Amino acid sequence: MDEERALYIVRAGEAGAIERVLRDYSDKHRATFKFESTDEDKRKKLCEGIFKVLVKDIPTTCQVSCLEVLRILSRDKKVLVPVTTKENMQILLRLAKLNESDDSLEKVSEFPVIVESLKCLCNIVFNSQMAQQLSLELNLAAKLCNLLRKCKDRKFISDIKCFDLRLLFLLSLLHTDIRSQLRYELQGLALLTQILESAFSIKWTDEYESAIDRNGPPLSPQETDCAIEALKALFNVTVDSWKAHKESDSHQFRVMAAVLRHCLLIVGPTEDKTEELHSNAVNLLSNVPVSCLDVLICPLTHEDTAPEATTLDELPNDKTAEKEAVLKNNTMVYNGMNMEAIHVLLNFMEKRIDKGSSYREGLTPVLSLLTECSRAHRNIRKFLKDQVLPPLRDVTNRPEVGSTVRNKLVRLMTHVDLGVKQIAAEFLFVLCKERVDSLLKYTGYGNAAGLLAARGLLAGGRGDNWYSEDEDTDTEEYKNAKPNINLITGHLEEPMPNPIDEMTEEQKEYEAMKLVNMLDKLSREELLKPMGLKPDGTITPLEEALNQYSVIEETSSDTD
Numbered sequence: 001m002d003e004e005r006a007l008y009i010v011r012a013g014e015a016g017a018i019e020r021v022l023r024d025y026s027d028k029h030r031a032t033f034k035f036e037s038t039d040e041d042k043r044k045k046l047c048e049g050i051f052k053v054l055v056k057d058i059p060t061t062c063q064v065s066c067l068e069v070l071r072i073l074s075r076d077k078k079v080l081v082p083v084t085t086k087e088n089m090q091i092l093l094r095l096a097k098l099n100e101s102d103d104s105l106e107k108v109s110e111f112p113v114i115v116e117s118l119k120c121l122c123n124i125v126f127n128s129q130m131a132q133q134l135s136l137e138l139n140l141a142a143k144l145c146n147l148l149r150k151c152k153d154r155k156f157i158s159d160i161k162c163f164d165l166r167l168l169f170l171l172s173l174l175h176t177d178i179r180s181q182l183r184y185e186l187q188g189l190a191l192l193t194q195i196l197e198s199a200f201s202i203k204w205t206d207e208y209e210s211a212i213d214r215n216g217p218p219l220s221p222q223e224t225d226c227a228i229e230a231l232k233a234l235f236n237v238t239v240d241s242w243k244a245h246k247e248s249d250s251h252q253f254r255v256m257a258a259v260l261r262h263c264l265l266i267v268g269p270t271e272d273k274t275e276e277l278h279s280n281a282v283n284l285l286s287n288v289p290v291s292c293l294d295v296l297i298c299p300l301t302h303e304d305t306a307p308e309a310t311t312l313d314e315l316p317n318d319k320t321a322e323k324e325a326v327l328k329n330n331t332m333v334y335n336g337m338n339m340e341a342i343h344v345l346l347n348f349m350e351k352r353i354d355k356g357s358s359y360r361e362g363l364t365p366v367l368s369l370l371t372e373c374s375r376a377h378r379n380i381r382k383f384l385k386d387q388v389l390p391p392l393r394d395v396t397n398r399p400e401v402g403s404t405v406r407n408k409l410v411r412l413m414t415h416v417d418l419g420v421k422q423i424a425a426e427f428l429f430v431l432c433k434e435r436v437d438s439l440l441k442y443t444g445y446g447n448a449a450g451l452l453a454a455r456g457l458l459a460g461g462r463g464d465n466w467y468s469e470d471e472d473t474d475t476e477e478y479k480n481a482k483p484n485i486n487l488i489t490g491h492l493e494e495p496m497p498n499p500i501d502e503m504t505e506e507q508k509e510y511e512a513m514k515l516v517n518m519l520d521k522l523s524r525e526e527l528l529k530p531m532g533l534k535p536d537g538t539i540t541p542l543e544e545a546l547n548q549y550s551v552i553e554e555t556s557s558d559t560d
Helices: 002-012 015-029 037-054 060-073 077-083 086-095 108-127 129-137 140-151 158-174 176-185 188-200 221-237 247-264 271-285 290-296 320-324 340-355 364-376 378-388 405-412 418-431 436-443 445-455 476-484 505-524 542-559
Strands: 204-206 325-328 331-334 531-533 539-541
Touching: 002 015, 002 037, 015 060, 037 060, 037 077, 037 086, 060 108, 077 108, 077 129, 086 108, 086 129, 108 129, 108 158, 129 140, 129 158, 140 158, 140 176, 140 188, 158 176, 158 188, 158 221, 176 188, 176 221, 188 221, 188 247, 221 247, 221 271, 247 271, 247 290, 247 340, 271 340, 271 364, 290 364, 331 340, 331 378, 340 364, 340 378, 340 405, 364 378, 364 418, 378 405, 378 418, 405 418, 405 436, 418 436, 418 445, 436 445, 531 542, 539 542
Parallel strands: none
Antiparallel strands: 325 331, 531 539
């Protein structure tokens, strides 16, 4: 009935009546996302009728009402099939001020029409493959970039920027060819970075360093939404940048990384919005070439080294880890470098671990980012090592038991999700400079076995990457406890009585044969396969491993 009444007025009524009936329809169906199939034809005709009204000279308020209803109807994919034509798309482009002939955005009264038109285009492009093809034909990406340039330094039009960016994100998500066009032809990397600078009101104090107002207000909801949409669009534009990039692009990537550092150090209007903002910043940082991530840390400024700053001498003697990383004027400092952004990433990672769900989507990006930063930048690795793996003192508990970041990461090393446990183990391995003995000290052999088997390091050694030769220093508590530490579990165990000490030789032989028969049965039934280590440290069936060692011994004998 609603569609019939609205369709009748749209076909025969004047602008005022059309506006009233469509406003009523919009108010009633604002939260409708699923539609009855019985009224599908009526909704199609109503869409067609609205497009015919939009080409007429009608008041702005009537245009807004038409577009609001069109936005609601465009949630139904089936309705869009007959109405998604080049002519109708051009009507929406004209109303959204996306034609090249529209040189300015001076009429504030037109802003609601522009916003609603962009919302309609977002729905239509997302739900219609035909609209996606027409977007390429109409060069929609270039038009959107042109509108963004008009909005770049303008205030009070954040809604226009937000939905322009959202549409740009959808286009670059649905059409991989548009990513290359945005990156090179349309200079999208620089443009979107400037949009972020504008949203964050960044003031540069150096080439890659911005001023942080720690007492300033949080981002407004509108600025936060714009920034999130820009980050998502930038992610698509740079999705393959970590694999290969031109040397000439390094400056632009460093600027973007500096903007993202600023993003990590500010907050949104709510805690949830702040987490969403930082999550998108982390995703984008994963696309930045690792060589350009050095701008995440920077030398101390004059303000950071003010007289009232905390000094190492003011820390208690028993705070060994904190003596390396000091909080100065609310700034995390390590080795003369500002580590605030890395500390935010570390806290973000811990929050994602504490959530206990969606690890692959929510946790692996930040873990991967911290791993690559640690592998490439010594100061970042040493800072994270001090925060995550401080010198061991109390080893009475297993490494996976407790509430420290180390305990939480060690628990993830045996997670059911292969990708999660691999990246967690890799992160700790890199913090230990890819040295097996150092990793086992913090995790125990049992927790690290999966990583070591995959890397062919079950027999010990170190990984392929080079790290500085500075040595770890063990605490006196650890040195005293070390002889009694169980290498498998990684914690201190009291000496246990040997159960075979009181057995006779006949009893020992009986138990040994019983164990051999059980293993033989499991092996024959293929429930268990005896494995051995090859000379290169990887696991292989025991027979094959023995054969390889035999060949090596024979070769050695022949040489002698």
